[in-house]
Amino acid sequence: MPDPTRASAARRPGSLVIGVEAGSAMVEVLVATVDGMPMGAGRSGSANPTALPVAQVAGQLATAVAQALADVDPDEVGRVVVGAAGVLWFSRGTSATALAQVWAAAGLSCPVRVVPDAVTAFAAGTCARSGSVLIAGAGAIAAHVDREAVTARIDGNGWLVGDDGSGFWIGRQAVRAVFADLDRRGEPTLLRDAVLAALTGDEDVPADPAEQAETLRAAVYDGPPIALAALAPLVPAAAEAGDRVAQRIVDRAVTLLVDTAAALVGEDPAGPLVLAGSLLGRGGPIGREVARRLAGHDGGPPLRAGSGAGGAAWLAARSLAPHLGPDAHARLTGGA
Template identity: 35%
Template sequence: MFVLGLDVGGTSSRAVLLDASGRRVGYGRAAGGNPAAHGTEVAAANIGRALEPALRGIDPAQVAGAVIGMAGAGALERTVFDLMWASAGLRPAPRLTGDLGIAFAAGTAEPCGTVLIAGTGAIAARIEDGEPTVIADGLGWLLGDEGSGFWLGREAARVAARALSRGEADGCLVRLVAGALRDDESPPDAVHVTRGPRGPQGSGNGAQEAQGRSPGNGEVLRGGVPEIGAGAAGTLAGMRALAIKLVIGAQSRPPLELARLAPLVSQAAAEGDPAALEIVDTAARLLCRTVAEVRTAEESGPVVLSGSVLTSEGPVCSAVRERLGASTVLAGDGAGAAAWLAGREAFGWDPVTAARLHERIVSGG
């Protein structure tokens, strides 16, 4: 007998198949299956594509249970989803749950505690008996998601736009954001990068080398950080033009694309850039404030940190852990956590066995 666990988000859908001993026997991955983001038909199709490799080589009728952690589950049309599920040969209806409980289970086998997720968005919840009971933030990029990847990227763009509009380009963060603009727009004499031992640095993707461009007449900066060129873009008018390009670029794309600038904040903070350090400190303060809305000072359960901003061991994660001063743990594999929950329900693992298997399953072992 087997159980299935699925972690379904906006960018990816992942499925894990376990046997009764907790051994991982199947895995599949496909594109995002969040129905709120993609619609039910596309979401169901992508979930089905994740199931195919996970179930390869086994009889689907041997699957005794399944748990699906799904962001946007409320937008799912069950008729379409159930048809896909049945076509995969699966008999038991899966238990659908939100991503908060799955994220918490990805970090701990404890039934109660707190989870803080900071990826593109940000949300926190108190977890009791595996389910969220009090929730804070998660209000979206326009009204909330404070300290999230989007928030970090927006602050980076804001700092860069304001500095460039004043003709200031000395900060590491400003140059990194301008470098990202250079990769997107490629304005002449805008930003140039150093060439370190591993090729172009600073822009992050070697765009100049790949497209056959040379650094031109701009000077290169130490440390692999892009520099505003010595040509037209090095003047006040040129930097003002760059600021306008940045503003137009930010407002002409989907807002959440600003989250791609978040890693630049971490990079600049590691270089000691004051603006980046201030953004990191503010993000940590806002995330901890969100935790405080769902967690009392007397609580002793673990705080599970999840999402790309908090599981990369970057400066925001470090600042949050230092500020919380509580027992924090980084979340592991969400699909493994969903499978672990399914195994507890279908196989009746006792608490000792479940705790023993937890770390191995959520770590991908």
């Protein structure tokens, strides 16, 4: 946690950096000293540019940045790095204008750099300048990163036509499995009660299967498609409880993610492989199995990413102090 006493101490202009992770699930912001001491943090909702209006994305960013700067003089910030899935969206037209207004409203006048989220996710797992990253959260992508640029990628094509094995993919498969249970095309599954409860808030779920199906349809189509990604944690939980339908979804998701990573790594196996995103955390069955199956990577066993905002802050700090070492990286990213 940031130390308010440290935050209020006088510092020279340019002695702080900001890292921003503008993700589909949430925005996270970290303010830190150049040598990696956290000074402020902020968090807000989704900044998915393909699913939300420009004003809403800008509003989420503004909220998180304001929280992080609450006890910090913005004149002390020397560099900002933003990791974003929709990097092109953030850098052109009205979107770029809206983003510039966020920084101006926060009182920031320093350079701001927007990079692909694959770059900050990779930086959240390693100090290395070159290697690969597999991200599986709401979306899914594998990317080769070299000197803070994506030089090759597999998937990351969005929920409509890609992101195989992602949280959205898993959530959609869960809903399909529930419909198959309800109309007797498929096996009974624990996902039926879990998904209905999640989408309706446990309110007024009818007992009749036909009415349940109608309730489910209404709930699915009332929200944005990407909202199905929030159902993803229900699937490994049901699988661990012995549900065969859920286990098949988990197995297929693992295979898709491993295939995505293998397609990229097969082209250029050099450097470390970082696993990032909510699905690939240490404690979950998907993350464990993906890591196990990718353990033979030529760059060594996969590394786990820490804080994405911390990875962005590391890039900002390294741009000001190129000789920063692993200790500063660990402080910023959580020691991943």
